[in-house]
Amino acid sequence: MFCINSRVQGVTPELFSMYNEVMSSTIGHMTDFGFLKGLQPLFRPIRFVGNAVTVRIPHMDSSAVHKALDIVEPGDVLVIDMSGDTERSCWGGICSYIAKTKKAAGVIVAGCVNDVQEIIDLQLPVFSLGASPLTTRILGIEGEINTTISVCGVAVHPGDLIIADSDGVFVANPKDAMGYGVKAVEIQDGEAELKRKLDAGISLASISGADKWFE
Numbered sequence: 001m002f003c004i005n006s007r008v009q010g011v012t013p014e015l016f017s018m019y020n021e022v023m024s025s026t027i028g029h030m031t032d033f034g035f036l037k038g039l040q041p042l043f044r045p046i047r048f049v050g051n052a053v054t055v056r057i058p059h060m061d062s063s064a065v066h067k068a069l070d071i072v073e074p075g076d077v078l079v080i081d082m083s084g085d086t087e088r089s090c091w092g093g094i095c096s097y098i099a100k101t102k103k104a105a106g107v108i109v110a111g112c113v114n115d116v117q118e119i120i121d122l123q124l125p126v127f128s129l130g131a132s133p134l135t136t137r138i139l140g141i142e143g144e145i146n147t148t149i150s151v152c153g154v155a156v157h158p159g160d161l162i163i164a165d166s167d168g169v170f171v172a173n174p175k176d177a178m179g180y181g182v183k184a185v186e187i188q189d190g191e192a193e194l195k196r197k198l199d200a201g202i203s204l205a206s207i208s209g210a211d212k213w214f215e
């Protein structure tokens with residue numbers, strides 16, 4: 001059965017502008033949750049912030065991926081759950097061409113991609129588990145668009161905030177994202193002062209608190 005829900009705009013303009021400055025690993029200093037572990041970027045440097053449009057497909061059938069391209073809007077990140085298939089690709093150069101034309105922020109495939117050089121030439125930011133010439137087909141079996149999906153063990157909801165950069169991918173629901181974002185900007189802004197202290201000869205262990213474990 002196919003299921004297609006309306007697009008959800010969860011990411012507000014405030015979140016977009018705040019997260020423009022936030023690095024995924026700054027969040028990694030605060031929480032272990034929400035990271036899509038195991039995904040690799042097709043190229044580096046890479047960076048995007050966007051609003052999740054989710055897709056779930058069964059083994060072999062990428063009908064829902066093609067359909068989802070109809071509803072992608074500028075700033076969206078297409079996040080594709082391939083139901084555990086790590087051998088096939090459901091995403092290649094033509095899909096990338098459309099996503100790029102529609103100004104999608106990026107694409108995340110919990111499976112493989114093909115037409116790698118074409119995607120790199122387009123400079124569409126894509127994360128995946130790898131590359132494969134073995135592809136899915138348009139079979140009309142089943143698929144979902146804008147339902148809750150599971151990517152690398154993390155639940156991704158339509159309208160979630162995605163930040164992806166050369167370090168990796170972080171997903172948060174918009175309500176938690178504000179708190180993480182405020183803290184992350186604070187940490188990043190504090191790094192200039194931290195470097196001044198290091199330049200003045202103060203040790204990192206004394207600033208970070210590591211020293212107290214060695215008393």
Ligand SMILES: O=C([O-])CC(=O)C(=O)O
Pocket residue numbers: 062090091092093094095096114115135
């Ligand atoms: O058509 C597909 O599903 C995958 C592909 O090769 C492309 O996007 O060019």
Ligand SMILES: [Mg+2]
Pocket residue numbers: 092093094115
């Ligand atoms: Mg192709």
